[in-house]
Amino acid sequence: MIAPTTRKDLMIVNMGPHHPSMHGVLRLIVTLDGEDVIDCEPILGYLHRGMEKIAENRTIIQYLPYVTRWDYLATMFTEAITVNGPERLGNIQVPKRASYIRVIMLELSRIASHLLWLGPFMADIGAQTPFFYILRERELIYDLFEAATGMRMMHNYFRIGGVAADLPHGWIDKCLDFCDYFLTGVDEYQKLITRNPIFLERVEGVGIIGSEEALNWGLSGPMLRASGIKWDLRKVDRYECYDELDWEIQWQKEGDSLARYLVRISSRRNSRGPYENLEIRRFNRIKDTEWNDFEYRFISKKPSPSFELSKQELYVRVEAPKGELGIFLIGDQSVFPWRWKIRPPGFINLQILPQLVKRMKLADIMTILGSIDIIMGEVDR
Amino acid sequence: KKWVKKMERSEHGNRSDTNTDYPFQLLCFLKLHTYTRVQVSIDICGVDYPSRKRRFEVVYNLLSTRYNSRIRVQTSADEVTRISPVVSPFPSAGRWEREVWDMFGVSSINHPDLRRISTDYGFEGHPLRKDLPLSGYVEVRYDDPEKRVVSEP
Numbered sequence: 383m384i385a386p387t388t389r390k391d392l393m394i395v396n397m398g399p400h401h402p403s404m405h406g407v408l409r410l411i412v413t414l415d416g417e418d419v420i421d422c423e424p425i426l427g428y429l430h431r432g433m434e435k436i437a438e439n440r441t442i443i444q445y446l447p448y449v450t451r452w453d454y455l456a457t458m459f460t461e462a463i464t465v466n467g468p469e470r471l472g473n474i475q476v477p478k479r480a481s482y483i484r485v486i487m488l489e490l491s492r493i494a495s496h497l498l499w500l501g502p503f504m505a506d507i508g509a510q511t512p513f514f515y516i517l518r519e520r521e522l523i524y525d526l527f528e529a530a531t532g533m534r535m536m537h538n539y540f541r542i543g544g545v546a547a548d549l550p551h552g553w554i555d556k557c558l559d560f561c562d563y564f565l566t567g568v569d570e571y572q573k574l575i576t577r578n579p580i581f582l583e584r585v586e587g588v589g590i591i592g593s594e595e596a597l598n599w600g601l602s603g604p605m606l607r608a609s610g611i612k613w614d615l616r617k618v619d620r621y622e623c624y625d626e627l628d629w630e631i632q633w634q635k636e637g638d639s640l641a642r643y644l645v646r647i648s649s650r651r652n653s654r655g656p657y658e659n660l661e662i663r664r665f666n667r668i669k670d671t672e673w674n675d676f677e678y679r680f681i682s683k684k685p686s687p688s689f690e691l692s693k694q695e696l697y698v699r700v701e702a703p704k705g706e707l708g709i710f711l712i713g714d715q716s717v718f719p720w721r722w723k724i725r726p727p728g729f730i731n732l733q734i735l736p737q738l739v740k741r742m743k744l745a746d747i748m749t750i751l752g753s754i755d756i757i758m759g760e761v762d763r
Numbered sequence: 764k765k766w767v768k769k770m771e772r773s774e775h776g777n778r779s780d781t782n783t784d785y786p787f788q789l790l791c792f793l794k795l796h797t798y799t800r801v802q803v804s805i806d807i808c809g810v811d812y813p814s815r816k817r818r819f820e821v822v823y824n825l826l827s828t829r830y831n832s833r834i835r836v837q838t839s840a841d842e843v844t845r846i847s848p849v850v851s852p853f854p855s856a857g858r859w860e861r862e863v864w865d866m867f868g869v870s871s872i873n874h875p876d877l878r879r880i881s882t883d884y885g886f887e888g889h890p891l892r893k894d895l896p897l898s899g900y901v902e903v904r905y906d907d908p909e910k911r912v913v914s915e916p
Contacts, residue, residue: 426880426881427879427880427881427882430881430882432890434866434891435890435891597802597803597828598802598803598853598854598855599854599855600803600804600805600853600854600855601855602803695835697805697806697824697833697835699805706805708805708806708824710806710808710822710824712810720810721808721810721811723806723808723822725805725806725808725824729858730855730858733854733855733857733858762881763881
C-alpha cells in the first residue's frame, strides 16, 4: 500500500469550458493529489444569456421561442411551464384534447431527453456504441415532432390555452408504432448495458447521496428518486390530466450513479405506459367529428398576442426529466412580466458535485457529472 | 411571532413577509418544526421594485416533502443592507445567494463563498436591476489590432 506521496504538492487541473463530452460549457477546477480528487469547483456563467432580463421585456407569445433554448434537449417542458404560469394566473382552462396532446408531447420529450442523457454518459464512461443507438431513436422522435409542430428541436408549440395546431392525420398511428419499436429498443439497451461488468465496475458505488442529504441540497427529479425518496411532481401536483393515467413512480434505494441510471431507464419505459393509454383514448375521440369541431374553434381562438398578466405572484413547476423545473412569475398589470425567475434543476443539482467528488478518482468525476445530468443551457440561462 | 410581519394566503400560494434581520431564524424554524418541516429550499430570488424605498425583495420559495406544501417567505432589502445567509439549514442556498448578489447586489453577511456566478469575469454592475438596460452599457468585441477581446461602450 503506497502512502500518498504528493501530500504537499497538490495539482490544480482546469477541466476547461470546452469538453469533449457534451455537457456544455462548464469549467471545473479540480484539485488533485496524485489521482485522488481533493476538491472540485464548478464555475458557471459561460452560457449566461440573460433570459430572465429578456423575459421582462417580452410578452409571453414573444418569449416562447426563447424558452426552448434553456433546456434544449427536453424542449416541451420549458414551453409547458412558460404557458402554465399565465394560465394559472388568469384561470384559463385548457381543453381536454389539448391537454392530452400536451401530455403526449411531454412524455415524448422526456424519452428524448433521457436518451440523450444516456449517450454522452456512456461515451464519458467509454462505451461509444450506445451513442449511435440513441441518435437513431432520437431521429424517430424528431420526425414525429416535425410532423406535429414543424420543427425538429426548437418547437414553438405550446400556447396559452392549448397548443398551436392540432396533430396531423395519422400521427397517432406513427406514434404507436414508435412506442412498440421503442420498447424493443429499451430492452436492447438493458441487454447491452445493465449487466455489463465494465459498466458496473465503473458506476456502482460511485457518488452516493443519502436521502437526507439529497433533500437538504435541494435535489429533485431522478436524483432524488434514486436516493430512496418517492417524490414525483406528476403524482404529487396532479397537473395536466396525469391523474387519469395510471403508472408508477420509479425509484431506487441506494444513491449511487447506478441507481440514477436505473431510475432513468425505467422511467423511460414507464413513460410509454401512459403514452399508450393516451393514444388509445384519443383515438376514440377523433372519430367524433362534432367534438373535433368544437376543439378547433377553441384552439383557433388564441388570445391575442398581448395577454395581460394580473398583479399576482405564482410559482409554477413541472417535472422535467432533469428535476424540478420551476418558474416564479410576478405579474404586473401589463403585458410584460415584472419578474420571471427560472428555477433550473441543473443549477441546483450541480451544487452537490463538490461534495460528491471528494475522495474519488479523477475518472469518477466524469461518471458523477454525467449521472447528474446537467444541461448548461438551463444552468446558466 | 415577531419574525413574521405579514402573512397572506392566496390561491396561488402562501406567502409571508418578514423583516430583514430574521429570515434565517424563520427558515430554521420552518425547517425544524414538526408541523411545517420544510426541508427543501427550492428557490431564492430577488425582485426589484425601484419605486419602493427598500428596493429589492428577496423571495425564498420553500417546499416540504413531508406535507407536500409550499411556502414563500419574502424580505425586503435596500441596496446596502445585507441579509443573513441561510446556507446552514439549506446548503443549496449557497448558489442562490451568490446569484442574488450577482444579479442584484444584495449581499449576505458571512456568506461562505460570495462571488459572481453568471456574469462575465470583469462585469461591472448588477444585471437584473431595473435600471440596467437590456443591452447593457458595454459591448464586448474582438479587437483585431489588439488581438484580444475588449469591452467598449
